[in-house]
Amino acid sequence: MLDMAIEAGARSDDEIRSLLLARLPDAHRLANWILHDPIAAEDAVQEAALLAWDRRRSLRDPSSAEGWFNRILVNVCRGELRRRSRRPVLTEIEPTSDGAPGALAVRDELTRAIRRLVPDEQLLLALRFGRDMTVPAVAAATGMPEGTVKSRLHSAMEHLRAALEAERRAERRLEESMR
Numbered sequence: 521m522l523d524m525a526i527e528a529g530a531r532s533d534d535e536i537r538s539l540l541l542a543r544l545p546d547a548h549r550l551a552n553w554i555l556h557d558p559i560a561a562e563d564a565v566q567e568a569a570l571l572a573w574d575r576r577r578s579l580r581d582p583s584s585a586e587g588w589f590n591r592i593l594v595n596v597c598r599g600e601l602r603r604r605s606r607r608p609v610l611t612e613i614e615p616t617s618d619g620a621p622g623a624l625a626v627r628d629e630l631t632r633a634i635r636r637l638v639p640d641e642q643l644l645l646a647l648r649f650g651r652d653m654t655v656p657a658v659a660a661a662t663g664m665p666e667g668t669v670k671s672r673l674h675s676a677m678e679h680l681r682a683a684l685e686a687e688r689r690a691e692r693r694l695e696e697s698m699r
Contacts, residue, residue: 532582539586551565565593568593568595568596571596587661598640601643605638629688644673
């Protein structure tokens with residue numbers, strides 16, 4: 521009987537290991553979208569994988585493994601965003617050459633506006649629009665009720681609009697002062 525329990529535990533360890541390894545590229549993209557920093561994203565994925573491994577016995581249903589791991593990763597990213605808000609970190613995003621110059625300016629403007637938001641708003645916008653997750657998927661990843669996700673997304677969008685407008689006003693003032 522004990523041998524069967526040990527064998528089942530080893531089999532599930534192999535399944536968890538396979539799941540984590542298969543999930544790493546998507547996890548890195550998600551973390552990078554949330555954190556806007558590829559190095560911090562690598563760290564977050566590694567930390568989330570270690571936490572998932574430590575908590576592997578809490579996964580009851582292998583079919584829900586992706587959501588289980590996403591929730592762990594989102595919580596790690598949320599913690600990193602909170603740490604950053606206490607001590608701002610300057611990161612430089614390398615421009616890509618496969619877009620029009622105007623598109624780079626818009627992307628940079630949007631990035632600066634998103635950074636003005638509180639960490640939880642950044643996280644919700646990254647999940648919903650950056651990763652194109654549905655509201656139920658965002659709710660599952662964050663552990664919030666769907667109604668809460670909807671209302672917080674609405675609020676985050678309002679704050680983003682205000683931050684974009686503030687960015688545009690600041691740019692206009694800078695251009696006027698340079699004349």
